[in-house]
Amino acid sequence: MIDTNRFQELLKEYKRELNGNRWDDEKFKWQAIKGFQDNWDIETNDFYTMLKNSLDKTFNLLASSHYFPRQMIKEFAQKEPETVRQMFVELFDESKDLYDRMVSFKTKSKQLVNKYWNPNKNDFQTENTLTTYLWLRYPDKYYIYKFEEAKTLSSELNSNYIFKAGDYKNNIENLMGLYDELCLELSKDEELKQIVQGKLEHDCYADSKFKTLAIDFGFFVYQKVKDAKNEEQKTSLNVKEDTEFYSPNEYVSSRFWKMSHGVNSVSDIQFNDFLARQVICMNKNTYSVGTTKISQGDAFKNLMKKGDYFYLCRGNSICLLGQITSDVVDSKVKKDWIERSYRVIKESLDKSAYKDIKKWWTPNSNTTCMDVPEKELKLFEDHILKPYFNVDENELLKNEKEVECRYWFLNANPKIWSMASMPVGKEQSYTLFNDNGNKRRIFQNFLDAKKGDLVIGYESNPVKQIVAILEITKEQDEERIYFKKIEALSSPVDYAILKACSELENMEYFKSPQGSLFKLTKDEYEQILDLIREENPIQTNKVVNKYTKEDFLNDVYVTDTKYNRFVSVLKKKKNIILQGPPGVGKTFAAKRLAYSIMKEKDDDRIEFVQFHQNYSYEDFMLGYKPCENAHVR
Helix, strand or coil: CCCHHHHHHHHHHHHHHHCCCHHHHHCHHHHHHHHHHHHCCCCCCCHHHHHHHHCCCCHHHCCECCECHHHHHHHHHHHCHHHHHHHHHHHCCCCCCHHHHHHHHHHHHHHHHHHHCCCCCCCCCCHHHHHHHHHHHCCCCCCCCCHHHHHHHHHHCCCCCCCCCCCHHHHHHHHHHHHHHHHHHHHCCHHHHHHHHHHCCCCCCCCCCCHHHHHHHHHHHHHHHHHHHHHHHECCCCCCCCCCCECCCCECCECEEEEECCCCCHHHEEEEEECEEEEEEHHHCEECEEECCHHHHHHHHHHCCCCCEEEEEECCEEEEEEEECCCCCECCCCCCCEEECEEEEEECCCCCECCCHHHHCCCCCCCCCCCCCHHHHHHHHHHHHHHHHCCCHHHHHHHHHCCCCCEEEEEECCCCCCCCCCCCCCEEEEECECCCCCECCCHHHHHHCCCCCEEEEEECCCCCEEEEEEEEEECCCCCEEEEEEEEEEEEEEEHHHHHHCHHHCCCHHHHCCCCCEEEECHHHHHHHHHHHHHHCCCCCCCCCEECCHHHHHHHHCCCHHHHHHHHHHHHHHCCCCCCCCCCCCHHHHHHHHHHHHHCEECHHHCCCCCCCCCCCHHHHCCCCCCCCCCCCC
16 A cells, blocks of 8 residues: 555645646656557558557657667568567567566567577567567556656555565566556646646547656656655765865774765765765765865875774764775875765764854864874764764774675676686686886776675776676785675676666766776675576576486386487487377476486476477478479489
């Protein structure tokens, strides 16, 4: 069930936007259905032209930057119109299971790609695309499936519908349930009906069941959440130039610092997740904290070490507690600017001023840093850590010892190292220096990578695909870093798909693709993993029973001698013909013969091919078919 109170809050905003400019931007959805319905004729002689005209007004529903499902299906129809016609006949056959129809369509689409292009080419006929076809054909029944939109809508409405990456069948079922409930609620609002009816034009579908309205409402909620997140991430951390640094002396093997953060404008700063949250200076493509005052910067540069803790001040309140993650100092970004990379441990929700601090911690007038007596360290914990961040010394030490998983994007040249052909479980080293002995670009990433970190394996030109998932097995030894392939992708993910994903637009790799190892935030890694699971779902654990020669003899009732002959012929000739009328057990015997050779009963390793129903048995089983002009020699 959905939360009707939350629904009403969102509906109020949605109606306000519909009365504004939203309809002009989104009415093409209703126009797309009308255009499809006016042109669709599955029996037409010119199937390609009909399909082209039917999809003509779908715009970004079936095409966007680097995403081309409409173009691909048109190319299929141009090359094999009858095959594609039959694909749509089966997809639109409401007497069959929905997801079975979708799987069949995708399978045949892949076959066309393999036939006319190559197995690595993307056909773009995803669940999103297929549900769009179904929605265009049956707009009073179906909805468009988009994983992130469905997941966001379910979360915002506090529903019990669960969406998991890669679990397509359940996701589609949950989509139908969630949006059916949404339609019911939308249909109860008379004001909304009047707004929509007043805007529908002659070239728009009437949408009497409010299915398309529900799709648009879901998109509105997704946009709202996404915009709110982006707005929350943007912030300005401007402080007065005379703000100073303070430091107690050594504090349980690390130092604590108070620091200011100066930036030029709001657009310079954005918060993203990377294990913990980090400040990203967008115009410098680096995770950093900086200062514009050189007198403070000298101490900032020379005294702070990797592992030091600090608290960052915005105005006269404390906004976050962080830890320096690198000894690298960049003072060449721009004039009077010094940077250090760091991670955020906690952010403070308390915006009150830190007036109490100055009572016990007074800056030295001659220096930007000063020692704090041992007895006052307790005051630091009481006044800073607990009130603002609800952490203490022990928790920080515990966090320091915990191994945190980081995420990386490895860009490799397949002509030098092919991750696709690398066996799963094999370890591979990667040098920190190029052939000329120079450090690889973004050298700090090689230093920061730790054992257990997860890596997205990407092959550059000419492949341009994600082909594997790897894990760092050994940290850098000043010469190399070591990876192990933990998963091969049977369906690689194209560069075009990554580039088209708005959630990945700030990836370090996209900012400047020259290099080998790039940082990924946790959100970016999970988004890429979602794209991977779209075509490479995780196989569920299964029990595979052993199957022996004795099991075969018990099941099939043939002699030991005949079994040995079967196996011998099959291994030598690579095929056996089993002849007999339907129902005598040919398939039964063939499967068990395969089990016995594999020594396990695993249907996932057996594939059946169904020949066209119009082929006669004699066409391919009983020898040559006689023809009129044949001559015997």
